[in-house]
Amino acid sequence: MKTPVYLDYQATTPVDPRVLDAMLPYFREHFGNAASRSHAFGWSAEKAVEEARTQIGALIGADAKEIVFTSGSTEGINLALKGVAEMYSEKGRHIITSQAEHKAVLDTCKHLEKQGFEVTYLKPDKEGRHSAEQVAAALRPDTILVAIMWVNNEVGSVNPIREIGKLCHERGVLMFTDATQAAGKIPVDVQADGVDLLCLSAHKLYGPKGVGALYVRRRNPRVRLVAQMDGGGHERGMRSGTLNVPGIVGLGKACEIAREELATEAARCIELRERLHRRITSALDHVHLNGSAEHRLPGNLNLSFSFVEGESLLMGLKDIAVSSGSACTSASLEPSHVLRSMDVGDELAHSSIRFGIGRFTTREDVDYAADQVINAVRRLREMSPLYEMVKEGIDLSSVNWQAGH
Amino acid sequence: MAYSDKVLDHYNNPRNVGSLDKSKASVGTGVVGAPECGDVMKLQIEVEGDRIVDAKFKTFGCGSAIASSSLATEWLKGKTIDEAMEIKNTQIVEELSLPPVKIHCSVLAEDAIKSAIADFKAKHGGAAPGGKS
Numbered sequence: 001m002k003t004p005v006y007l008d009y010q011a012t013t014p015v016d017p018r019v020l021d022a023m024l025p026y027f028r029e030h031f032g033n034a035a036s037r038s039h040a041f042g043w044s045a046e047k048a049v050e051e052a053r054t055q056i057g058a059l060i061g062a063d064a065k066e067i068v069f070t071s072g073s074t075e076g077i078n079l080a081l082k083g084v085a086e087m088y089s090e091k092g093r094h095i096i097t098s099q100a101e102h103k104a105v106l107d108t109c110k111h112l113e114k115q116g117f118e119v120t121y122l123k124p125d126k127e128g129r130h131s132a133e134q135v136a137a138a139l140r141p142d143t144i145l146v147a148i149m150w151v152n153n154e155v156g157s158v159n160p161i162r163e164i165g166k167l168c169h170e171r172g173v174l175m176f177t178d179a180t181q182a183a184g185k186i187p188v189d190v191q192a193d194g195v196d197l198l199c200l201s202a203h204k205l206y207g208p209k210g211v212g213a214l215y216v217r218r219r220n221p222r223v224r225l226v227a228q229m230d231g232g233g234h235e236r237g238m239r240s241g242t243l244n245v246p247g248i249v250g251l252g253k254a255c256e257i258a259r260e261e262l263a264t265e266a267a268r269c270i271e272l273r274e275r276l277h278r279r280i281t282s283a284l285d286h287v288h289l290n291g292s293a294e295h296r297l298p299g300n301l302n303l304s305f306s307f308v309e310g311e312s313l314l315m316g317l318k319d320i321a322v323s324s325g326s327a328c329t330s331a332s333l334e335p336s337h338v339l340r341s342m343d344v345g346d347e348l349a350h351s352s353i354r355f356g357i358g359r360f361t362t363r364e365d366v367d368y369a370a371d372q373v374i375n376a377v378r379r380l381r382e383m384s385p386l387y388e389m390v391k392e393g394i395d396l397s398s399v400n401w402q403a404g405h
Numbered sequence: 406m407a408y409s410d411k412v413l414d415h416y417n418n419p420r421n422v423g424s425l426d427k428s429k430a431s432v433g434t435g436v437v438g439a440p441e442c443g444d445v446m447k448l449q450i451e452v453e454g455d456r457i458v459d460a461k462f463k464t465f466g467c468g469s470a471i472a473s474s475s476l477a478t479e480w481l482k483g484k485t486i487d488e489a490m491e492i493k494n495t496q497i498v499e500e501l502s503l504p505p506v507k508i509h510c511s512v513l514a515e516d517a518i519k520s521a522i523a524d525f526k527a528k529h530g531g532a533a534p535g536g537k538s
């Protein structure tokens with residue numbers, strides 16, 4: 001086993017060797033520009049790009065023509081939200097989203113608010129999810145777009161996208177979903193799920209960094225976008241710029257593998273996740289699961305270890321690579337906005353650790369991580385005034401704290 | 406974030422972790438911070454005459470907060486109360502090479518020292534009460 005053990009698969013994933021092998025020829029002999037129509041170099045690049053479009057479409061139930069290549073999900077989100085807002089602003093200026101979205105969605109919405117759009121930020125429930133009823137209650141005659149992520153990147157909660165998509169279609173509102181964490185991990189079918197726009201990113205599904213795709217529905221309804229990148233009119237005018245052919249080939253191959261192995265990989269990740277969770281909770285008390293036990297991304301485990309601050313815990317976990325929602329780890333000194341929106345409580349938000357399990361995680365990795373966590377938490381609790389107080393029978397919420405800052 | 410060697414040393418080998426009997430007249434206890442803020446420090450001193458003969462801490466907080474309180478207990482031992490009142494957070498920042506975002510962790514340690522001393526003094530009919538909650 002190699003240390004540090006990588007358990008941060010929601011942050012990024014390693015490139016699958018099969019993906020890398022598929023990409024290499026497109027750096028070497030097939031280096032052509034996919035837009036070159038006059039020679040074989042261009043044709044072979046174009047052929048590869050079209051094959052990737054088909055592979056991506058197959059993963060999400062879309063037609064190849066509905067795939068627009070991007071540099072990743074941040075760009076896909078910007079293009080979807082700004083592109084729809086600008087195109088449909090005559091129809092209405094109201095957008096519905098979630099407080100638990102990725103910053104790329106929240107900051108894009110903030111930008112649109114400055115442009116005169118109104119945004120409703122729905123509060124997720126305690127499990128980090130939204131119901132179609134909640135979305136329905138927020139719909140207005142001037143709502144043009146609903147943007148709800150498929151899977152939350154911090155707590156792994158899976159939203160009922162099919163129900164939300166159905167609602168949006170009934171009400172004639174466009175539905176965008178950030179499927180960055182969902183694509184290739186759980187079944188995604190834009191037809192059955194009623195999704196109009198969807199973004200995904202190669203580096204979250206064992207492809208390379210810096211490439212992604214935006215699905216834009218072409219029929220029932222046909223979605224139109226105002227391009228955010230002007231230029232040579234690539235990607236049906238929606239996204240100009242010479243295509244990243246090796247990256248696109250990698251994304252296509254990554255989607256193909258993900259589709260073929262989705263069911264077995266999901267089952268394997270769930271087994272490892274449950275094993276990690278069980279090992280930790282059988283040795284430690286006061287451990288809280290953040291997110292949903294039932295509606296959860298297979299490879300995500302997010303736990304709060306009461307009375308232990310997350311950054312100090314990360315310091316003690318130097319041989320495993322995980323992340324924390326603690327304020328102390330962020331430049332802003334604010335705890336995770338996702339945990340806050342779920343009303344997890346700031347104290348538990350400070351104590352949270354996200355474990356991300358994926359394709360190359362082994363049982364040995366998980367057992368090693370569990371041992372590390374158990375030891376570090378025990379050690380830090382011995383050092384924790386809160387743990388001591390609780391053991392003395394003091395109710396922490398009854399204490400009159402002298403807040404320092 | 407990269408930690409200085411001194412922060413790592415205090416984190417890995419914290420000095421004087423533990424508790425003193427807070428009901429003893431010779432012990433002053435300071436508890437500062439709040440769980441919602443992600444940092445709570447408990448610092449205790451034991452005083453003989455006007456000299457601090459023992460100091461203990463427990464901290465819920467980041468590595469820099471643990472190191473700041475560990476260092477504070479090291480510095481407190483052997484000092485008189487008046488000398489202890491002179492310890493400034495900036496000295497802790499300097500000793501541990503804390504980056505700007507971690508300065509408040511050292512402020513908390515200074516507050517904890519002051520709070521423990523105030524509690525001790527209050528027990529002896531001395532200055533300002535209200536050192537601990």
Ligand SMILES: Cc1ncc(COP(=O)(O)O)c(C=O)c1O
Pocket residue numbers: 010011071072073074075102104149151152153178180181201202212
């Ligand atoms: C849910 C979610 N949305 C968007 C992004 C941004 O994706 P990208 O890194 O491709 O820009 C990420 C990854 O950080 C994510 O997890």
Ligand code: FES
Pocket residue numbers: 327328442443444465466467468469470506507509510
């Ligand atoms: S305790 Fe939060 S940054 Fe130090």
